[in-house]
Amino acid sequence: MPHDEGVELEPYRGELVAYCYRMLGSFHEAEDLVQETMLRAWKARDRYDHTRASVRTWLYRIATNACLTALEGRARRPLPSGLGAPGDDTGVPLTPAFDIPWIQPFPDARFDVGARADLRLALVAAMQILPPRQRAVLVLREVLEFSAAEVAEQLGTTVAAVNSALQRARAALQQGRDGQQQGRGGLTDVGEIGEVTEPDDPEVRAVIGRYVRAFEAGDVPALLRLLTTDAILEMPPVPLWYRGSRDYGLFMHRVFEMWGSGWGTRRLTANGQPAFAAYAPEPSGGHRLHTLQVFTVTGGRISHNVVFADPHVFEAFDLPQQISFDEFRRPR
Secondary structure, three states, X not given: OOOOOOOOOXXXXXXXXXXXXXXXXXXXXXXXXXXXXXXXXXXXXXXXXXXXXXXXXXXXXXHHHHHHHHHOOOOOOOOHHHOOOOOOOOOOOOOOOOOOOOOOOOEHHHOOOOOOHHXXXXXXXXXXXXXXXXXXXXXXXXXXXXXHHHHHHHHOOOHHHHHHHHHHHHHHHHHHHHHHHOOOOOOOOHHHHHOOOOXXXXXXXXXXXXXXXXXXXXXXXXXXXXXXXXXXXEEOOEEEEEEOHHXXXXXXXXXXXXXXXXXXXXXXXXXXXXXXXXXXXXXXXXXXXXXEEEEEEEOOEEEEEEEEOOHHHHHHOOOOOEEOHHHHOOOO
16 A cells, blocks of 8 residues: 655645635634644554545544534524624613624634635625535535545545435525524524625725724714614624614714724734724723724625634634824825
């Protein structure tokens, strides 16, 4: 049996982290599982047979098995909008629910994984409702474009079983999309799945730039002019979400009443989407990290803002806890 003890593993780390993230909805767990995958592959390198599978296919088989084992008996990772109807009171206490395993954003700058449209939060959230093996089939076939035969080998099953699982996964996502469009809730904004906007698109950059300036100034009317009529605002780990520019605006009034104006921001991308870190002004001067906000821009307006307030999320983006005024006032 031909072996190759000199297999190169490290070049695949970035795409494997993205794959495990799609499966798990957690960036931190994805990194851990990829480290486990690399360790398993290194220990088994003398048994690798290049005539049976490429290194990439072999690594994905190991990673898939690691993900499926990790997902056994676990509840899915949601966003607040995947748990029920939107809120109708923008003045309720903002009590975090750390017992819920929330979806985490993906820090684009950490890895060069090419096009990230398939990492969008809405799609990752929608896939979490699928059984783990269906989820693996969907990602391996539709996103990573492995053949049905390759996926069958990776999952230790048949081509017929792979094709059947793919059909069921597609049907479940379509059912979720139809339910969202009819206002029944359930999945997180699956209507966004077919609408891709690149963070570097000039129109998107212009919209986010205007939003940033209005946000820093605490200018709610200016923010509202940039929203779609049914814009969604949600803020994990707080299990609340709001739909519609009216409630979005009322909630932002509350935020600026609490923290004032003169915010700082740091532009970045997450999940292949425009994003920024928001720094709240401190009475003693300077600004302290408050949230990480990830946007969906549709038709030149903001249709969805996921506001992450979990310090564990901030760690993945290597964000400083405090910044000075001069650090964020740069030309946009």
